[in-house]
Amino acid sequence: MSLAFGGRGRAACALLVAVSLATTAASAPDERDYRGAMVIAADSGEALVEHNADAAWEPASLVKMMLSLVTRDRAVTTAFHMLTPVRTSAYASKMGGSQVYLKHGEVFTLAGMLQAIEIASANDASVAVAEAIAGSADATVALMNFRARELGMTGTTFVNVHGLPTASGEPRNVTTARDMATLARALVTGHPDMLLTASTRTAPFRGGEFILYNTNKSFLKAFDGADGLKTGYHKRAKYNIAATAQRADMRLIAVVLGADSSEKRTRQVTRLLDDAFTTYKRDTVVDAGERLPDQVYVEGSAHQYAPLQVAGDLAIFAKRSDFAKVRIVPTDIPVLEAPIAAGTPAGTIVAKLAGRELGKAPLVVAEAVDRAPLLWRVWHWRTPRPTRGRFLQSGAQLAGGF
Structure with a gap:
């Protein structure tokens, strides 16, 4: 399944039946029963x-x-x-x-x-x-x-x-x-x-x-x-x-x-x-192995950012009519320093609905990242790195999750 951050781009699972809880309560048998x-x-x-x-x-x-x-x-x-x-x-x-x-x-x-x-x-x-x-x-x-x-x-x-x-x-x-x-x-x-x-x-x-x-x-x-x-x-x-x-x-x-x-x-x-x-x-909104459109900052790497992927299925339980409203937000993104291996833990991806957490799954670095040569690191040591709390490139910041 494709990911949608902050309501962008993810066509949530097809809406089969839209029946509200209020309708359920209203259609419940009479109290006398x-x-x-x-x-x-x-x-x-x-x-x-x-x-x-x-x-x-x-x-x-x-x-x-x-x-x-x-x-x-x-x-x-x-x-x-x-x-x-x-x-x-x-x-x-x-x-x-x-x-x-x-x-x-x-x-x-x-x-x-x-x-x-x-x-x-x-x-x-x-x-x-x-x-x-x-x-x-x-x-x-x-x-x-x-x-x-x-x-x-x-x-x-x-x-x-x-x-x-x-x-x-x-x-x-x-x-x-x-x-x-x-x-x-x-x-x-x-x-x-x-x-x-x-x-x-x-x-x-x-x-x-x-x-x-x-x-x-x-x-x-x-x-x-x-x-x-x-x-x-x-x-x-x-x-x-x-x-x-x-x-x-x-x-x-x-x-x-x-x-x-x-x-x-x-x-x-x-x-x-x-x-x-x-x-x-109950349905899976993000599949295990799926890559995010975001990358995590890696200190000491010539590429600076590394791709992320989901390490386990993210499944949620919700009203069928609410699946289209679910936001997928990365969080708890750590500071990483090269070299790092593929599969290194890199935070969590959370499914949220109206501020309520419905489920989460671990994130990992999708590819190994080598440490940059010493000369490159000396040359770039004055380069400002992302401030704490903004260690992702692209989509995550757009989602308002950081």
């Missing part, structure tokens, strides 16, 4: 759409995402790993709601128990795993709340590991759409292999005697690129979902809390994601 919603970019966490994102709500089985996170965070040692046997306690075997009907004393590997949790939302497996992690479900709840604080989930408190409703007058699990999006992002980016489980429609359990059916199957079937993540329901919480999908190299996460039915839950989350995938894109 759910309690709160949010869409974020998985890699950066940037909020793309939010609607009552900080309203408190019960997460129901979305709680199990945090159980999965703390479990997978810890399943990396020789003492506790995916093949560690997990024994079912009498307490775990008595859990109601979604379950795999574990019997007291029944043993499965941690991986098997996580399958039951992440595919079928099994409450009995959730308690069994929690007891294996920290000795008791209550101790694991404390770990889950600690991890929530680490992630900045200030609107969230967990009181159990499975999300079942507590009795009237007792403390409840509480969260927000923003916090659930944060949690989903931590799980997806920290443990991407979890998506292999979360996207599994059905799986055998207990040697094939029992089949795990994915509670998120409606979204997985309905949305192109869907591969997770978790649903939740009980009467007070209504219908909740944390969903994720990837198209090309762009992954988005959407959360809907408090939908009135499972059908509305699926419809709302697919609509939010469709709008976001239509409005935004």
